[in-house]
Amino acid sequence: MKTLLNNIQLQLTLQRLAHQLVENHNNFSNTVIIGIQPRGILLSDRIVKMVKTITCNNNISYGKLDITFYRDDVHTTSDIQLPSETDISFNIEGKRVILIDDVLHTGRTIRSAMDALIDFGRPAGVELLVLVDRRFSRELPIHPDYTGYTVDTILTQKVKVYWQEKDGKDEVVLIDKK
Template identity: 45%
Template sequence: MSKRIIIDNDLLQIMLDRLCQQLIESHDDFSNTVILALQPRGVATGLRIHKKLEKATKKKIDLGYLDATFFRDDFRRQAGPLRANATKVPFLIEGKRVILVDDVLYTGRTVRAAMDAMMAFGRPKDVELLVVIDRKYSRDIPIQPNYVGREVMCQESEKVVVDIKEIEDKKELIWLVKK
């Protein structure tokens, strides 16, 4: 197993700042927008972006954690069930603009499941997707992100590991790992 850094710490911080600027550009003061971070690996990114946005807009923004495990389409098709994580959405998304946040967009199946899971909390006005890494040309279903940190082209035998921490850290990096 070999691994190499594809995005270093400096670039990662610039990327997160840029994503926040793009969000502010289209969501104004976030008065009608909520952020849903996908469990488990979208949570750290969600927290970081949420913190930056609250600082920039000087407003309180709703942040929830959404787990899509019970909505997955591969249940009973794998060796065993996946471990479920906590869903914490202490608000309704009825009529709201929702930003889904995840680390890597690969086949798109998790995002599809998340959109199903999200509907239990109301009918949103619109839904957007933010991902740190978009693995190009690897989609199983037609789902495209609205905000992308970096597009990456890699093989199926490779894996992108996004090591973003909940609190800013000099060790934050993005790796390309050969399985």
């Protein structure tokens, strides 16, 4: 197991990502943020909080999207996936959407998320923010617009992001699996 980002590095990275968002979206008047369930929302919760502080705007539209029913591997994995909650209480029609997930690997989750998103309306544009980009492992032509950390990995490895709220510590690690 190798630490990719420790507590302090993670804070700096999150700050940078939040500032990059504000740089491109000003006061978020026409932009919404959507975190991907289940682990992406731990990241989006943090980012949204930081963006609110930086912009002094407390009315940023923020939703949570579950993509279970849109996956392309419903019947190829042994057990059926159980869904988490989807909570998008605003209209995304004509809005600029920032999708947030913790780790980008094959790109299939993001593909599902875009399908799910389109069922809620036609956004003006969709951007992708990820904390860790496992490059060279993509199976679909998907590329992040905002990247926290880029890492080269092989298939048997796993990137795990730990959050204080859920796991009791802030850390990003690379795990070697047999």
